[in-house]
Each structure stands twice: as C-alpha cells, then as structure tokens.
Amino acid sequence: MTRTWLLRQGNSDLRRHGIYTWTLPAWVVQLPSGRSMNVCPSAGVCAQMCFARAGSYRFSNVRAAHMRNLLLTLEDLPRFERLMTEEVQHRRYAKRYVRVHDAGDFYSRAYLEAWLRIADSAPHVSFYCYSKEITLLHEVIGKDGEDAPPNFAWCPSLGGREDRHVDLTRRHADVFPDEDAIPRAGYSSQSASDLLAVYGPERVGIPANNIPHLRRRQGPTETFGSLQCARDERLSRKNARRRPIASPTPDDSVFARS
Secondary structure, rough: OOOOOOEEOOHHHHHHEEEEEEEOOOOOOOOOOOOOOOOOOOOOOOHHHHHHOOOOHOOOHHHHHHHHHHHHHHHHHHHHHHHHHOOOOOOHOOOOOOEEOOOOOOHHHHHHHHHHHHHHHHOEEEEEEEEHHHHHHHHHHHHHHHOOOOEEEEEEOOEOOOOOHHOOOOOHHHHHOOOHHHHHHHOOOOOOOOOOHOOOOOOEEOOOOHHHHHHHHOOOOOOOHHHHHHHHHHHHHHHHOOOOOOHHHOHHHHHHHH
C-alpha cells in the first residue's frame, strides 16, 4: 500500500536542498462548520500581498489539501502530533530539513508547543520557520530561542502587526520589491537557498514573488516592513485623534501654576 506523507517537497529549489514543507491555508478561511478562522493571527500588510493567496495556491485541489492539514490540527491536535512524530522518524528525513509553514502560521500556543515536541523527538531533522507570531514565540521559547529544541530555528518576518517587537539589529526577514533592492538596503538575499533565512546572515532579504498584481500592490520601492511601519503610524495618529482630551483639573490650570 502506498504511504501517504504529511510533509511534501514543493518546488525544485526546496527539493535540491532537502527541504520538506508543512502548509496550512493562509490568513482568514471559512471552516466546514461555517465559522471563520484567521490562520495568521498577526498578519498585517503581508495579507494583502501574500503569494499563498494567489497562483497555484488557489487551485481547488491545493486549497483542499491545505484545509485538510488545518483540520487535522484543529480537530485532534494530539493525533496530529502523534502522526507527525511518527513520520519524522523515517529515514527519508535523516539530515534533512522541515520548513514549518510554507503558508499559515502558529495560530495558537498549543499548536506551537506540539511542533516543538515534534522537533524534540527527531534530533536528526532540522526544523525551521518564518513567523509573524513574535510575542507568542518569545513567550514560549524565549527571545533568544533558549527554550526551543536545538534543532528548531526561526526567523521573525516583517509585515505583521507585531513588527514593533522585532529587534532589527538581529535576525529577521523582509520582502523587497526585487533582488537589486536587497543589498542596497544592507540585507543579504536568501534566493540561493531558503535555509539562509535561519542559517545565513542575520538581515535576510526575500525578493517578492513574480506575481504582477501583488508586485503592483507592493510598489517599486517599498518592503513589507516599510509598508507595515507606515500603516502603524497612520493607525497611531488616528487613535490619537480619537482619544478624548481630559478636562483640566485645578492642579493643571494656569491659576494653580501661577
């Protein structure tokens, strides 16, 4: 009987470097129950330019496969953990890499902790991820990853609502409009290998996917990080205008200070 694998090898670049992937649907999806769920709770501007919401990711068979993955984790997380733990013991993963989330993110603490236990069970496999769930990862594994298994690495990814928690002097990734813009900004491209995001230079530049309408939306000079920064500043100004001005008290008045 043919074995059904949970992990896949996607494009030729990933296969060349021995990378397997686990993929969920991106951003907000409707579950079979009818309720909506945000699989990327801290997504910001990235949601409007996400490659996983375009192209082949929109094919019905691809979307169905990603939804099956999500439902497996939602409906019976212990079963998912058991199945994945069993799978990564297989010799085909020895000295290989697992990218957790080609799309989607750690949507809950319990789900993240399940992946950490999976990684801990398979020291012969290297697990890595990009994530915008900055505070969740800091809380669970520490800001330096000191509480993570040694074979689990992650790279904070800009373009989310928690960008303010990213230390820009340390490892992080940003998406640039093209390859040439990356070195001009003092970043190093990960185009040669996706593994450079976690095992290469600390300032990681990712060229935008060649999807015309998404590239137009991003613009010719902006990065996901710069667009998120601009959005955060707009929201801050808007909230400041809405904030009620307190009535002066006697201690605050001109007369009290004179």
